[in-house]
């Protein structure tokens with residue numbers, strides 16, 4: 504009887520802790536939009552560089568909407584889950600090499616609004632703001 508109670512208390516403590524942790528992640532994803540680095544445009548094509556290692560940097564990139572874009576994700580000894588990149592809007596999902604670069608093509612039509620990328624677990628994210 505007692506062990507059951509202890510187990511159920513422990514389980515609810517973990518669940519509550521998890522919910523708080525999740526809730527605390529949301530605002531930090533939004534408020535980093537102030538000083539967003541801007542993507543470089545070379546010969547009508549846009550290049551965005553993001554480094555994946557213990558998260559993504561920069562977290563927010565400002566880009567021009569409606570032009571073909573290459574998202575270049577670099578890894579450098581990345582053995583955490585940020586090497587597992589998911590971009591829901593592009594139906595993109597790939598586990599990158601621990602060190603290297605990966606070019607992800609974004610068509611002019613896809614370069615609209617905010618494009619969000621996540622790690623495989625959804626704990627790290629980055630945003631490309633096409634405007």
Ligand SMILES: [Cu+2]
Pocket residue numbers: 584585622623624625626627
């Ligand atoms: Cu993760």
